[in-house]
Amino acid sequence: MRKPFIAGNWKMHKTVSQALELIEELLRLVAGEDEVRIAIAPPFTSLYPVAQRLKGSNVELSAQDCFWEDEGAYTGEISPLMLAEVGCTYCIVGHSERRHIFGEGNEEVLRKARALLEHGISPIVCVGETLPEREKGQAMETVKHQLHGSLKGITKEEMTRVVIAYEPVWAIGTGKTATPQQAQEMHAFIRDWLGQAFGGDIASSCSILYGGSVKPTNIQGLMAMEDIDGALVGGASLDAASFAQIIKGGKR
Numbered sequence: 001m002r003k004p005f006i007a008g009n010w011k012m013h014k015t016v017s018q019a020l021e022l023i024e025e026l027l028r029l030v031a032g033e034d035e036v037r038i039a040i041a042p043p044f045t046s047l048y049p050v051a052q053r054l055k056g057s058n059v060e061l062s063a064q065d066c067f068w069e070d071e072g073a074y075t076g077e078i079s080p081l082m083l084a085e086v087g088c089t090y091c092i093v094g095h096s097e098r099r100h101i102f103g104e105g106n107e108e109v110l111r112k113a114r115a116l117l118e119h120g121i122s123p124i125v126c127v128g129e130t131l132p133e134r135e136k137g138q139a140m141e142t143v144k145h146q147l148h149g150s151l152k153g154i155t156k157e158e159m160t161r162v163v164i165a166y167e168p169v170w171a172i173g174t175g176k177t178a179t180p181q182q183a184q185e186m187h188a189f190i191r192d193w194l195g196q197a198f199g200g201d202i203a204s205s206c207s208i209l210y211g212g213s214v215k216p217t218n219i220q221g222l223m224a225m226e227d228i229d230g231a232l233v234g235g236a237s238l239d240a241a242s243f244a245q246i247i248k249g250g251k252r
């Protein structure tokens, strides 16, 4: 049985003091909530102070991105080694904003995922089609290509620690959510692909999150779908009350 998983991606929001304020309220609202796995991904500057506050709580820490080397002359980058020491158990890779604004491709996503796994951090690998790709009937082809390129050579053991997030680009930050049926169709496709690539056991245990304008009002409809195991939440995770409602709505 896959435990529901709700992760909040804060993107480039919140100073350290704002992050600590938000986390304080969130911890109060979700205290004792153990039916849902919860993670938050604050900006790099807040990871350490937030990690101190999360110790012993039911909320885990995720980073939003990383570089694949441990250390070196890579100005501006942060390594999985650094993230592990801070206490990150997850790291988002291949978010559509990284892919589309910063030109990141599957090869980089794969290198990051591998480096994270080496340091005991679970990558949350994001995939998803653009609106033109969906309109041309190429959504599944696009996602298949991203899965193939971003997970090439990952072992079965490693795959037990990977989370997939399906985030249709046209639904991120736009207020347009995929219908539960549209999301389910793609999640089932992803699970089927995982089965072919890694075997049935991996496919049935892998958490596949949906992302794209998830709110307290639509989480239950999404979670009612067989292959939707949780959500990667952007905007609505910036408010403790709405994120806590999504977490509660994420229970099966």
Ligand code: PEP
Binding pocket: 009, 011, 167, 171, 172, 173, 174, 175, 211, 212, 213, 214, 232, 233, 234, 235, 236
């Ligand atoms: C995201 O950033 O991953 C996301 C899904 O954003 P939003 O919930 O704001 O659409």
